[in-house]
Amino acid sequence: MPNSKIETREKPMDLGALSIFTAQRLVFRPGDTGYEDELAGFQTGFAQRPDVVFAASGTDDVVAAVSYAAAAGLPIGAQATGHGLPDASAGGVLISTRRMDEVVVDPAARTARVGAGVRWGQVVAAAAEHGLAPLNGSAPSVGAVSYTLGGGLGVLAREFGYAADHVRSLELVTADGAVRQVTAESEPELFWGLLGGGANLGVVTALEIGLLPVTRLYGGALTFDGREVDPAAVLRAYTAWTETVPDTVTSSVAALVYPDLPMLPEALRGSYLVTVRVAYTGSAEEGERLVAPLRAIGPAHEDSLRELPYTESHTIHSDPDFPHAYYGENRMLDGLDTAAMERLLALTGPAADRMHVVQLNHLGGALARPAANAVPHRDARWLLRILSPLDDSTDRASLREFYEEVLTGVRRHVVGRSLNFTFASGDRTEGLYDDETRKRLAGLKATYDPANLFRRNYDVR
Template structure:
């Protein structure tokens, strides 16, 4: 559609892809990884560059409509109807500066693209476990990656951001030029504007030792595995980043036969030291019991996504998280038991070991750095209709009960691992960080245009 219609707010003279309900391509443009929460905006701006984003924000401001931004659609906070949606998938520039060890990424870039580009120079980004996740949105939420204990959050390595704020201004933001806005953009999610590009530092990692060690949860007591894993984390250096996950795989034909119907408790490990030291470090894990699967090995960083082997197909899901300052062993074991084979549906429970560089202060709004653990639970939904109805309410009740045993050690929730709870923002930030972000929101977005997110206003 030509967005130069006379009388249209923010009209432009050049051709720009703008879609409304009923237009050819509207539904395709909205498609994303999360299929459980319907997005039905009044207007979709399919942005190819910063000027398109400026036009979208100007249109929304004049019409008094809320603005959302979607790159890959992994972390949708909820269903939404009406307003303006800016899709950024076409803004996929990746430019590596090997001398400076930086990469510039556009708003629609996925981590897999960055990993491949950086690897050509023996470098790596601080990406997450899934190559299909958007690099920018991931980083604005903090960015807990597979090398996080050694290098910290992805947000800690951002050099600059290009952002369109609610007044339509295009700002190049650094810690020196606008330190308070820089602080708030990194950790504040999409509350303060539409980020069109980031410049991020890279690390000199070309290979690592890592993989997964999966145990049969029906043959080996999951509680024993959890106790052995958590005891092991007390012995490892910061160069080891790890997690443990427990789930019952559905018996579906699209899954490998070795996984169908299996109840697996899987330890995932990433270590940047030598393979020899890696083998020594994981020996206590291998001593827990014979493994159903053991993929621990030396591997190029370009294969780092195989450590977690996250699903690569769109689907519907709901999830919650808890940042913990300590572990309540009994509470954790109860959660795993409730979400295991006795549950009436599939649940994924994951425990991430934090600390190390994640605990170091940084000039950004990423909260809860004193947390020692991240506990996550994620549940697939049957389809789009379930996400807005009784299915999600049933899961909320289940989560409240299942997570009750860890509440006394809970310091908050993680923005990047809270799926479909857009109406619940408590715990995402500590009170002081929330107050500071709200002040920035009032300054840079007083009309709260950017409210299709976990709103801090």
């Protein structure tokens, strides 16, 4: 096995070699018309300034980009939608996969082949035509492939597990420019590492995923005004409620103070809202019975719990659909300290000097079941997330210190961090994997990417 500590220097960009690719493919360099547009993504707070952008329309373009970068000794990054940028970066090669957006559904096999640039909304729509559904996340604009490579915590996660658990095969371009069709049977160790290992081992150009015979669900959001109903009381009632529900119920609770800005609806400006989100595949009648304890918490500011087609599952969370700047962290927990959570709500609520979004996801159920992939921390019972919008005046070092302060109280319950919800902190990889998983991933990295070309991510090496 190659030495995992091998070091490489970035070589000067060979413009002569690049011109060969430019003549046949869509390539952008700084100053070119279209360069800025190609870099644009959902996360606007961390700039990328690569030496060259390959706008890939197919696997052959990805092979060409990887081969060029390998020959020049340049680091490689890949971007579909730009939701999960690990950090700001300069130099190297960026492979833009947004044009690789084909979805092909096989209704008989209950599978879909999903290209590297496909967004979840496309997969949901294509699958619904056949009475099927993918294990998508809460936002339809998120890239399906990158989401799944990080594990994929979806709308129905407690019932069906991680999205990575339902992958049948992957098409991968490795650092040597080879195209590999990877399955659990053909290359079991590589298959294991790709699912949960993020972008460390190459560029995944397509996935074949399993689909589920789900066409509708009972779900929505129950929102409380945090100035009328005690947010700590909502949290206590919610966590007690989760102890009573079956694995067919997936839920979370979120709290945020909306800024007083003119572009927001007047009813939201300055409001402090605490929202419980629910998704359940059982009947609407049983769903109503299950959520009755939540409605008993107090008067609801808004109640959207209802039976809905699966194509409307994104309305449960109603995540922002516009590009913006943000920073975020998370902790996966094996239990909750009520006093620590109440303190966290107090520090991030109306008394905070800026807007923070706090979310607590109920885990367990199918998420705790072992699977043949590298998705770690399956013993976690909760995922605690904090996300903060950024602006030009934000002191990011102070924001990181603030996160450490508010997360101190949950420290004794921390089992790790979730790769999918570690936003813009690419230099911090501790806790993303347990020791054994990290060792296995580092071994795969040494085999398939010994020069560490794919390091514009949360690097396992």
